[in-house]
Amino acid sequence: MSQPILVIAEQVEGVLRKVSFEALSAARELAGTMGCETYALVLGNEMEAAAAELGKYGAEKIIVAQDSALADYTTDAYCNVINDIAAQVNPGIIVLGATAQGKDLAARLSARLKAALATDCLTLRAENEQVLTSRSMYGGKIVADVALNGTPVIAAIRPNTFPVKEAQAAGKIEKPNVKTGDIKTGLLGKHLETGKVDLTEADVVVSGGRGMGGSDYSVIENLANVLGGAVGASRSAVDEGWRSPSDQVGQTGKTVSPALYIACGISGAIQHLAGMSSSKIIVAINKDPEAPIFNKADYGIEGDLFEVLPVFTEAVKKMKG
């Protein structure tokens, strides 16, 4: 295939998200097997520094679409500009991260380009020029091997799933003229907690469930902090109003696959297990020795989380200290 793979990098406040490097590394690997080039595209305002960073991960060409109207994501402006660039570049495959923004963009682009889309891809490969990916369905209860037909096709990869690999390549920067076109959506404001590790990108997730008994999550937060991790919650904790729905792990929340998942006071309902079973190591802390979560955990501690977690936090601090 001579058509290049186009990677759409994602920036927040001018800083590239880690999943952008994961997407570029995955694309580069696929390009190697298909004998095609890899291009990276970044949209924003004053993106030169970010663009140079993309050069380290093996992009032959780095397309920088700059406009003050692209500083923040809007579905319309981004879709219009990417549509124009896709028409020039003629990519066979478009790869991006399955973030909130990435999923919105991928869906809209899929319809505009009449392109097959797979979201939350766990693997990416090609056989006889056909793109194949495995992706999770039913909130992680099923993994489907899926063929993407036609051209281009779009793969939105799950964050924290593909390794980041540095690679040498030309990294030629191009700055095409952009037209943001007809924009019917506008950003009024944003409330971002900077420096906070996102649940889906965290290496460690500490989750609290019904056993928390209330909205005071300080024991969970303290442990997450010393481990550099993120805080999650079960559906029942969210239903009780103890945590925001954006913290929910499970089939009706987020699917996470950290290196370490610590489930505290979570019994282990099917729909919760679906969202965290792909974690590398699972630790369960629960008062109830019969809790089903212990059947899925690599390590279990039977005990009161309010006694165990502060000791756990201190022990980690000491170890790291």
Added chain:
Amino acid sequence: MDILVLLKQVPDTESMISIADDGVSIKGDGLKYVINPYDELAVEQALKIREAQGGTVTIVSVGSAKTEQAIRTGLAMGADKAVLIDATGMMIDGLGTAKIMAAAIKELPCDLIFAGHRAVDDDNYLVGPATAEFMGIPNISMAIKAEVQDGAIVCQCTVEGGTKDVKAMLPALVTTQRGLNEPRYTSLPGIMKAKRKPMDVKTVADLGLDAAELKPLVTIKSMSQPPERKGGRMIEGDSVQAKVAELVRVLHEEAKVI
């Protein structure tokens, strides 16, 4: 204000899912089917806006005869009427569903559309924004607040690490996220009334679409279940301190995750 809700029927999230003999679909027998939880939020939000501003709420669904059950639940919540596009036996991917939705909506008065941000069966995150694209209207994804203000919809949306406030001119399509509202329960009078509410059943051909343009671009080659996790080891010890010390040791030395 005429509000539409895109609704899908899915297996209940507490269901155990197993793979059918064909290897590319799931066993449907014995599963409890419900409204996709995110679509339930969509119905509720549409009803809230209708209650405040007047108008109609119409459910639009692509499915089969059994989908009527989920639609009737939406009608029992308070929606006024429904359109079911019966696509029994057709292989359709997410983009195909969006094409059908857009064609069905063309025949309906529409100021505002709500849809779940994803269906919890195929987890595609596709039909909402793609339907908006085929209709040529704006979309807003993953709203936890949605208010109509002067001919526009203003939403607060979840993104990684926070929220964004986004506005779109009507007509527009908004996808829902948990936190938007608490869907109401159906009442017995509501359920009785729902039985008599109008539900149009149409075929894809009725909408002027032919099978060729709905040919799926995404095909499932095989399905598997992720490897079953087995229970590991219970950490024993005389005290909380002893248990934690052992846990930290194994996480550091054996699992090497901290």
